[in-house]
Amino acid sequence: MKIAVIGTGYVGLVTGASLAHLGHQVVCIDVDKDKIMLLQSGGMPIWEPGLEDMIRDAELKGMLDYSTDASAAVSGSDAVFLTIGTPSSESGEADLSALWSAVHSIAPMLPDNGLLIIKSTVPSGTCEQIESYLRKRLPFSSRIAVAHNPEFLRQGSAVRDFLAPDRLVFGASSPEAYNRLEEIYAPIKSPKIRCGLSEAELIKCASNAFLAMKISYANMMSDLCDALGVSIDAVVEGMGLDRRIGSEFLSAGAGYGGSCFPKDLHALIALASREHLDMELLKATESINRQRIQIIIQKLETALGSLEDKTVTVYGLTFKPNTDDIRESPALRICSMLQEVGARIMVYDPVVTCLPELQVDLTVDMYAAATGSDCVVIVTDWDQFRHLDWGRLRQVMRSSYVLDARNMLDTAEMAVNCERYGLHYMSMGRPSITPDCPINNRAEMTIMT
Ligand SMILES: NC(=O)c1ccc[n+]([C@@H]2O[C@H](COP(=O)([O-])OP(=O)(O)OC[C@H]3O[C@@H](n4cnc5c(N)ncnc54)[C@H](O)[C@@H]3O)[C@@H](O)[C@H]2O)c1
Numbered sequence: 001m002k003i004a005v006i007g008t009g010y011v012g013l014v015t016g017a018s019l020a021h022l023g024h025q026v027v028c029i030d031v032d033k034d035k036i037m038l039l040q041s042g043g044m045p046i047w048e049p050g051l052e053d054m055i056r057d058a059e060l061k062g063m064l065d066y067s068t069d070a071s072a073a074v075s076g077s078d079a080v081f082l083t084i085g086t087p088s089s090e091s092g093e094a095d096l097s098a099l100w101s102a103v104h105s106i107a108p109m110l111p112d113n114g115l116l117i118i119k120s121t122v123p124s125g126t127c128e129q130i131e132s133y134l135r136k137r138l139p140f141s142s143r144i145a146v147a148h149n150p151e152f153l154r155q156g157s158a159v160r161d162f163l164a165p166d167r168l169v170f171g172a173s174s175p176e177a178y179n180r181l182e183e184i185y186a187p188i189k190s191p192k193i194r195c196g197l198s199e200a201e202l203i204k205c206a207s208n209a210f211l212a213m214k215i216s217y218a219n220m221m222s223d224l225c226d227a228l229g230v231s232i233d234a235v236v237e238g239m240g241l242d243r244r245i246g247s248e249f250l251s252a253g254a255g256y257g258g259s260c261f262p263k264d265l266h267a268l269i270a271l272a273s274r275e276h277l278d279m280e281l282l283k284a285t286e287s288i289n290r291q292r293i294q295i296i297i298q299k300l301e302t303a304l305g306s307l308e309d310k311t312v313t314v315y316g317l318t319f320k321p322n323t324d325d326i327r328e329s330p331a332l333r334i335c336s337m338l339q340e341v342g343a344r345i346m347v348y349d350p351v352v353t354c355l356p357e358l359q360v361d362l363t364v365d366m367y368a369a370a371t372g373s374d375c376v377v378i379v380t381d382w383d384q385f386r387h388l389d390w391g392r393l394r395q396v397m398r399s400s401y402v403l404d405a406r407n408m409l410d411t412a413e414m415a416v417n418c419e420r421y422g423l424h425y426m427s428m429g430r431p432s433i434t435p436d437c438p439i440n441n442r443a444e445m446t447i448m449t
């Protein structure tokens, strides 16, 4: 099929490249001229594992192209995907202005019998409004359908998630629209759900809110574990084995960030508020998430005393590993709070190596970033932090504290490192380990079958 993808951001580029990989003829369109020129000249605007190889392969086969001009690609298309950003507005509601601007500009270009597929995350009711706008705007004879096909990919595993999703959601109001969606995704064998436009919109927002709630639940429990001297690891391991609960998205730590969970929760709360509903559970989810940063600062103050003039090294800037995205990253909030209390900050991230707007020392070497430091705080769980040379780290640091704000390190291994190198290891909801008391008092859990 001939497909136009409007909006070549994280979702648009992955969607375009994946659909080309599945055998469709794709043109990715964006208003950002620099981004399109970069792609046309063989560059990559984002860092996402597996994406560049797939793009090069599709380009070689002549299946993937880029343009700033939507007219030819849209008018000759069998389907148009809209993958435009829907950020939070000041009121918390989704800002749909860029999405509507794209709808207005492409409406006259849509072919008769065309299919406009909204992939952006939008509040329930938006796609029906787009459909009724198009019906009024276009001649009686044109048979254009609108569908909603929300995207569930995660940054860092976007290509894999797109090509092998847990489910595909097809929201539409006509059998033709459902059938065309089935055709587009025919090679993907995941379960496919057919529902109305508004139901599809709500499936997406409700799923994100539920996942965020699971994370906040784990974080709330980790605070209790800290107070009781109990290990959150054993608690969530034991909870997760119950299939009704499941073990995913129960990792306690610095909390959730990114361009989706924070804004999609705001948007759902704002949408419900218009219906006079108070989403208490979601408000508590947000509040617990905000508190993570204060809890991290408190842990540092308990260990180091006042942070004024102390040097703190932040490991990881991105909101999660395997992406270059720093939108709503907990690391940025930790840096600004450390700045407020007068700490000197040194930062290392494996992919973000330049960030002029952040007034911190950004270093390209992990050990250089820790030189003279009083505490290293791991904020993003990049795999390379599992393989740190702890002896070398301790040698370059001024003091001996490590705060693992993602609980990514094994406490038994850290007990050995603390004894060997004189480190103090802290984490979230797990007992601290000191050099003179290295016995790992984590309640080991053995699963016997
Ligand atoms: N990032 C994710 O992991 C993810 C996952 C699932 C769903 N989503 C949703 O998908 C949507 C897109 O998110 P994203 O992260 O890819 O956003 P993004 O900001 O990375 O990309 C949006 C792109 O749209 C372009 N654009 C804006 N107006 C345009 C117009 N009129 N015509 C053409 N291009 C235009 C921008 O220049 C930008 O390149 C959002 O609704 C988001 O909530 C995101």
Ligand SMILES: O=c1ccn([C@@H]2O[C@H](COP(=O)(O)OP(=O)(O)O[C@H]3O[C@H](CO)[C@@H](O)[C@H](O)[C@H]3O)[C@@H](O)[C@H]2O)c(=O)[nH]1
Residues within 6 Å of the ligand: 121, 151, 152, 153, 154, 155, 156, 208, 211, 215, 248, 249, 250, 251, 252, 253, 254, 255, 256, 257, 258, 259, 260, 261, 264, 319, 320
């Ligand atoms: O147990 C966990 C799992 C995740 N996180 C944090 O939660 C945030 C979001 O992580 P993740 O969901 O893996 O990444 P996203 O790329 O934001 O993906 C989410 O948001 C996307 C945009 O809507 C959806 O498509 C995905 O299904 C949904 O998982 C990150 O800061 C993670 O560090 C935790 O703190 N604990």
